[in-house]
Amino acid sequence: MGNIFGKEKPLKEQLRENKRMITRAIRELDRETRTLQREEQRLTIEIKKMARENQMKAVKIMARDLVRTRQYVTKFIEMRSQLQGCALKLQTVKSHAAMAEAMSSTAKAMKKMNKAVDVPAINKMMAEFERENMKSEMMQEMMGDAIDDVMDNDEEEEDRIVGQVLDEIGIDMSEGIPNAPELGLGTATSNGPVKADGVKVPIGLG
Numbered sequence: 001m002g003n004i005f006g007k008e009k010p011l012k013e014q015l016r017e018n019k020r021m022i023t024r025a026i027r028e029l030d031r032e033t034r035t036l037q038r039e040e041q042r043l044t045i046e047i048k049k050m051a052r053e054n055q056m057k058a059v060k061i062m063a064r065d066l067v068r069t070r071q072y073v074t075k076f077i078e079m080r081s082q083l084q085g086c087a088l089k090l091q092t093v094k095s096h097a098a099m100a101e102a103m104s105s106t107a108k109a110m111k112k113m114n115k116a117v118d119v120p121a122i123n124k125m126m127a128e129f130e131r132e133n134m135k136s137e138m139m140q141e142m143m144g145d146a147i148d149d150v151m152d153n154d155e156e157e158e159d160r161i162v163g164q165v166l167d168e169i170g171i172d173m174s175e176g177i178p179n180a181p182e183l184g185l186g187t188a189t190s191n192g193p194v195k196a197d198g199v200k201v202p203i204g205l206g
Contacts, residue, residue, distance in 0.1 A: 015094045022087045026080055033076045040069045 009017075043066040050058045 019090050022083050026083050029076050029080045036069050036073045
């Protein structure tokens with residue numbers, strides 16, 4: 001379908017015009033159908049009236065008109081149904097066209113996005129991230145080992161100092177720690193405390 005300038009109208013515009021024409025035709029058929037139905041009712045009333053008056057010739061003429069009127073009513077109803085079917089087909093075509101347009105727009109957008117994405121750069125970035133992540137994990141592991149070594153050395157140093165202190169006071173850890181002597185009157189004489197070898201030591205000379 002073209003216009004006066006010979007240019008083809010877009011499919012959306014053509015569908016809109018066709019739908020408008022079908023809608024207008026359906027309204028016209030409905031109006032004509034209502035007119036014929038009113039005529040059918042009028043003829044029915046007149047036929048009954050003429051039959052009561054025994055005017056059989058007029059009854060036959062109006063009966064033929066009634067039959068034709070009913071036939072036209074039926075034909076108009078069929079035509080309306082056909083137009084409704086055409087409208088539904090146009091609506092289906094319009095929906096398909098809208099879906100195709102949406103898919104085309106989506107495909108164009110995806111194409112632009114794919115062009116904008118630099119795949120080699122992303123691969124390089126991911127490789128760098130993986131490499132740096134491995135370095136970070138190695139550094140954390142090394143720092144953990146160093147801290148463990150320091151803690152082990154501190155524990156060994158503490159054990160060594162404790163051993164020296166115990167040696168200075170004459171306690172052997174392998175034999176168990178003896179009970180500490182109680183300081184008081186029972187542990188020293190009037191002349192002074194007694195050492196382990198039984199020698200008295202004057203007070204103040206120990």
